[in-house]
Amino acid sequence: MKSEDRFKAFLDALESTQATLRCRDMVDILDGLGFEVRDGRKQGHKIVFHEGIPGFFSAGFTCGHGRNLEIKPVYVRELRKLLLRYESEIRSFLETRDEH
Numbered sequence: 001m002k003s004e005d006r007f008k009a010f011l012d013a014l015e016s017t018q019a020t021l022r023c024r025d026m027v028d029i030l031d032g033l034g035f036e037v038r039d040g041r042k043q044g045h046k047i048v049f050h051e052g053i054p055g056f057f058s059a060g061f062t063c064g065h066g067r068n069l070e071i072k073p074v075y076v077r078e079l080r081k082l083l084l085r086y087e088s089e090i091r092s093f094l095e096t097r098d099e100h
Contacts, residue, residue, distance in 0.1 A: 006032065007083075007091055014080040021071045023063035026079065033083070034093050044069065048079075052093040053086050 010029045014021070027037045027046070036049045044063040050056050059082050061075035083090065 007087070007094065011080065011083060014076055014083070021076050023069035023071055026061065026063075026071050026076070030079075033090050034097060048082075050086075050090075050093075052096075053089040056086060056089070 010033060013025075013029060023044075023046070030037050030048055034050055034052055036051070038047050038049065039045070040047045040060060042062075044065055046061050046063060048059040048061070059079065061071055061079060063069040063071055
């Protein structure tokens with residue numbers, strides 16, 4: 001799948017989420033876009049990094065607790081906004097990565 005189609009598919013997946021999103025699904029989406037997701041200091045907290053985007057430092061979200069870890073809708077919306085804010089940089093990163 002071309003990088004532009006992949007980026008749109010990830011955005012669509014986040015937009016179509018009405019309630020919550022599983023933590024593992026969010027990590028997979030971010031990983032597919034070249035982000036690195038690390039565990040934070042508190043249980044369930046995740047920190048997001050992207051070395052391929054100049055000026056991007058980090059973002060975070062909380063996966064919740066228990067067996068079926070879910071991200072609250074507010075975090076899903078915030079992460080979607082983040083992706084839109086850095087859309088051109090992410091697309092450029094994906095194109096460069098796909099070329100290699």
